[in-house]
Every structure is written in structure tokens, then in C-alpha cells.
Amino acid sequence: MDKANIILDAMKTLLEQDDGASCSVSDIAKKAGIGKGSIYYYFKSKDEIFDALVEREYHQIIENCRVLMNRSHADPAQKFALLFRSYRSSTSLLAMDHYLHQQQNAAIHQKSLAKILSSLSPIVADIIRQGVEEKSFRCEKPQETAEIILSVYCFLYDPGIFKWTPEQLKEKASALATLLENGLSAAKGSFQFLYQT
Amino acid sequence: MDKANIILDAMKTLLEQDDGASCSVSDIAKKAGIGKGSIYYYFKSKDEIFDALVEREYHQIIENCRVLMNRSHADPAQKFALLFRSYRSSTSLLAMDHYLHQQQNAAIHQKSLAKILSSLSPIVADIIRQGVEEKSFRCEKPQETAEIILSVYCFLYDPGIFKWTPEQLKEKASALATLLENGLSAAKGSFQFLYQT
């Protein structure tokens, strides 16, 4: 296997340890079974390792979402729900996700949120465009609107940033659903899936 | 003056310098004209100094916003614009902002964003409620809706997370304005202030 990927695996393993283990470059080297200097032969900084890991871990998930959307012939509102559920279940399998929500991993967490938003937003934008074509939505700026929706999802719903109760989350989801239904001139109930589990 | 505030002043001064990066505890001590050990007599960690500074600096800004809103008798849309501009100009004076947008400070950055959102959302919610009373808005969940608006503002517009060009920012602001106008059933153009200037 690629040496770079061995390093990424080592880091991932460290991030998944629940004791909140430190994740220094030396630790990564030790876990990967190589010298610390070798790390810097493949990556030029620790930040670059972070970036590469985020890139690698989320790539497959995003790709699955993309394929799912391309294959689906459902109406836009249903596609929204489908995408939402697919993404939800994928990330819940990602053990790393849970550990990103710890204070000490705030930097990589932030990067991964940015990656998710920029990768998913074109997919969401396509759904909105389809909705506009089929006259079930009205929206002049699908890409930007998608980013707005996702930023709420990434930020406000993030358990690492806010500690909402399930009831509070439901209220927020319901408010978002209403805002979107009116904001996109969609049929009432189109976004019910957001707060129904 | 309070010793703790002298320390905070020293840190603030350092953060306001162009290079910004060098802000070690030793630097703070030197600037404050005290020994490094004394810092730890008043704060138990560097993070705690950060927290105290964020708390101190944002408290006044938020308070100003609150007073401004209480005194204003404008209609809700104008209040929105007023709040938006007041907050914008206040934070632009806050040189600290730049420091928060560096990788290594992601944790405290996240904390300050959360603080901003939870402090400002009740104020925004009150504006929405006023709009509902005056029939210029329609909204069932003002508090949650306020949080949604602010989370877009805190996350998507954050220069530490995303590197949008001014043009891109304007597009997003315009999309948000449209979404809010429709989402709150507000008059067209109510949220123009978001993307003008």
C-alpha cells in the first residue's frame, strides 16, 4: 500500500482512540512504524496530513451521494430526503466523525465541514435546479442557496459546537423546513423529512 | 486597573499587530510588563485568557447591539439592516478577528462563533417577533429562524473557513436575501442591505 496512505491510516487510528489521545507527528510516525523524518518526505506539514485525511475519508461518501442522485428519478423533494438519509447513514459509520467533535480536533473538524459543504453543495444545487425546471421550486441562485442550506446543517446542527437537546434540534429542523418551503416556494410538507426520523 | 485586564489589553495589542502570529504567553507577559509566571496567577491556561478576551470584547459589541435595537423605532427590515451594520462595523474594528481565523486557534474560534450566535440570536428573534406582530413577516419559530440566519452568517461567511471572493460573497448574500424575503413572506427588497455596499 501507498506509504502516504499508511501515514493517513495511522493518523485515523489515533483520532479514533477514545481516550482523547494526543496526535503529534511523532505519535503518527510511531503508529505508522516509520521514522518521524519520513513523514516529512511525503507531506510538507502536519496541516497537509490533516487535509489529505479529510479528503480521503469524505471522498467516497460524497461519491456515493453523487451516484445515488444521478441514478434516482425521484422528484426533487424526495431526492432531498434521499440525499439527506444517505449522507446521514454514511457518516454514522465513519468512526472518525465522532472524534472530530472533540475540542482538541477543532481544526480538522472545521476543515472537514468546509470540505463537506463544498463537495455536497453542487449536488444539492442540481436537485434545486431540477426542481426549478419541473416548477416545484422557485430559486434564482441554486448553488448559493444550496450552500446556505448546508451551512445551517454543518454549523447549527453540529454536536461538537452546540449541545442542543433532541427537542431543540427538532424545532430548528422544523423552522428550517418552513423557511425552505416558503423560500423555495415549494409544496407544504416537502421538507418534512428534515424533522421526521 | 485590574491586573487581569492589563493582561487582556496586552494580548489584544499583540493581536492587533500586523504579523499577528506571535502571541505566545511570554510575549503577552513582556508586553504587559510582568513576569510570565504572574500570568498564571490570574489565568489558569492560555485558553482561559482567550476566552476572557473574547468574552470582554464581544460583550460590549453585543450590548451595543441590544441597546441600539431597544432604542430604535424603525420597522423590522430596517432594524435588521441597522443591526447588521452595527455589528459589522464593530467587529471590523476588532483586530482580534484576524487571529481567530488561523488554523491553530480553531478551537477558540469555534467557541467565539458559538458565543456570537447564542448572544445575537435572541436579539434577532425579537426583531422577527416584532415583524410578525406588525404583519410584515410571517414566522412561526422566531428564535430558531434567527439561529438559522446567524449560522449562515457565522459559518458560510467566515473568512477563516472559506476563502470566497467579494463577488461570491455578494451572490451568497443575494441568495440569502431572496430566501429570507420569501421564507419570512417579507416585502421584496427588505433584505437588500445584505448585499449592498
Added chain:
DNA sequence: TATTTTTTCGACCGCTGGTCAAGTATGCTT
């Protein structure tokens, strides 16, 4: 085989946030 190129390595560097025993200033009690 000889020579060049790629890869590995850990001692080392400057710097960080944080600790601590020792010392000084302050104010209270008698």
C-alpha cells in the same frame, strides 16, 4: 560492479504552554 537517485532516519533546533520553589510586598495582630 559502480554510480546515481530515492527513501529512511532520529538526533537536534527553536519555541511553546505550563510549573514551581523561592522571594518580595502587603497588611493584620499583638
Added chain:
DNA sequence: AAGCATACTTGACCAGCGGTCGAAAAAATA
């Protein structure tokens, strides 16, 4: 004034960090 306790100050010191580097080993090329 003297004795004493408490509040405060200090910089040398520490472990650990991300990152560097020259030397050595391994692999590729001739």
C-alpha cells in the same frame, strides 16, 4: 515595632511540539 500570615511576583526550568538536516541505507540505473 515586631512577628506573622497572606497575597503576589518571578524567571529558570520542563516536557512536548512541529519541523530540519546530514548521513546512511536501499533501490534503480548504468
